[in-house]
Amino acid sequence: MLSGIKILITEDKKINQEILIGILEGSGLEIDIACNGKEAVQRCRDKEYSLILMDIEMPVMDGYEATKIIREENLNIPIIALTANNTIEDRDKTESIGMNAHLSKPIEPKLLYQTFSKYINVA
Amino acid sequence: MNNDTNLPYFQYIDTTLGLKYLNGNKKLYLKILNNFLERYKNLKIDELKREEFKDTIHTIKGLSSTLGMVSLSNLAKIIHATSSREKKFEFSKSLALVIDELQTELKQEKRQTILIVDNITEDIDILIDVLCDKHDIIVALNEADAIETLTTEDISLIFLYTNIVDIELSEIYKVMKQKSTPTILMVDSLDCKIMGYSNYIKKPLVIDTLKKYIKTQF
Numbered sequence: 001m002l003s004g005i006k007i008l009i010t011e012d013k014k015i016n017q018e019i020l021i022g023i024l025e026g027s028g029l030e031i032d033i034a035c036n037g038k039e040a041v042q043r044c045r046d047k048e049y050s051l052i053l054m055d056i057e058m059p060v061m062d063g064y065e066a067t068k069i070i071r072e073e074n075l076n077i078p079i080i081a082l083t084a085n086n087t088i089e090d091r092d093k094t095e096s097i098g099m100n101a102h103l104s105k106p107i108e109p110k111l112l113y114q115t116f117s118k119y120i121n122v123a
Numbered sequence: 124m125n126n127d128t129n130l131p132y133f134q135y136i137d138t139t140l141g142l143k144y145l146n147g148n149k150k151l152y153l154k155i156l157n158n159f160l161e162r163y164k165n166l167k168i169d170e171l172k173r174e175e176f177k178d179t180i181h182t183i184k185g186l187s188s189t190l191g192m193v194s195l196s197n198l199a200k201i202i203h204a205t206s207s208r209e210k211k212f213e214f215s216k217s218l219a220l221v222i223d224e225l226q227t228e229l230k231q232e233k234r235q236t237i238l239i240v241d242n243i244t245e246d247i248d249i250l251i252d253v254l255c256d257k258h259d260i261i262v263a264l265n266e267a268d269a270i271e272t273l274t275t276e277d278i279s280l281i282f283l284y285t286n287i288v289d290i291e292l293s294e295i296y297k298v299m300k301q302k303s304t305p306t307i308l309m310v311d312s313l314d315c316k317i318m319g320y321s322n323y324i325k326k327p328l329v330i331d332t333l334k335k336y337i338k339t340q341f
Contacts, residue, residue, distance in 0.1 A: 025148075
């Protein structure tokens, strides 16, 4: 169902990138990686993605700042926070900044796939 | 998903929890545990500057909870939430326990690969019988195959029958030297060609003698 769909994972830690890629192995998704918010903004300008998974705490540009810029340029792209920060304040902030959902680490693969199904428009 | 690999027993890591978060993929789980070990085995919490400390705690908080390191993850959460270093000692102790355990258990998981270079079927069978429980075995029946294996595989030890090659002149000798791969020569007679080699065994191979000899090598 997800075969050929392009998503962007924005995550600065290589070990977390490996976990996500491993979990999504066999899903058929086409996955690009951005190592910080600034890279994510640029990648979204260069390529069309169906969904962005966005870490929050990153060097150079954090997930909030990147979301603000991406949202200004693309109102509709689903941006999902995937972060170890999980307080009510954190959740409120991701919502107010324009993210569609807040997933906290550790993420259950089942929930990740459910979130994809909810936000990715499969033609 | 790969479930062919067995997981070691861990006291400080809830592998059922970790596997759940890694989609039941044992191979991926072991790979990430190894990465965690490499990343944090030399970590000195006390020497981190404020921002480095904050970033490290934040990363370990997410990672340890994904990997089933429950106590470590709880301590990281407390430190992250309170922005204090009060729990630092407890955290360091918990991390050290996890690292110690990973070092012990994951080391046991790693199987060394042994290359047997021989063309006598009976002797190859004896070596495989003695070695296969604890090691992966590759057999090369001639020098060309042996050189190819040595250049493409990560070989920990070679058993080399000197009758196949002229040990001093052959290409395999150069490759062995270049890669510094420990080698045990198998010889028909103790002639001058093995001078300078401390590791050799005499053919015909005898299982009991071989077992005793191998015990001293690992």
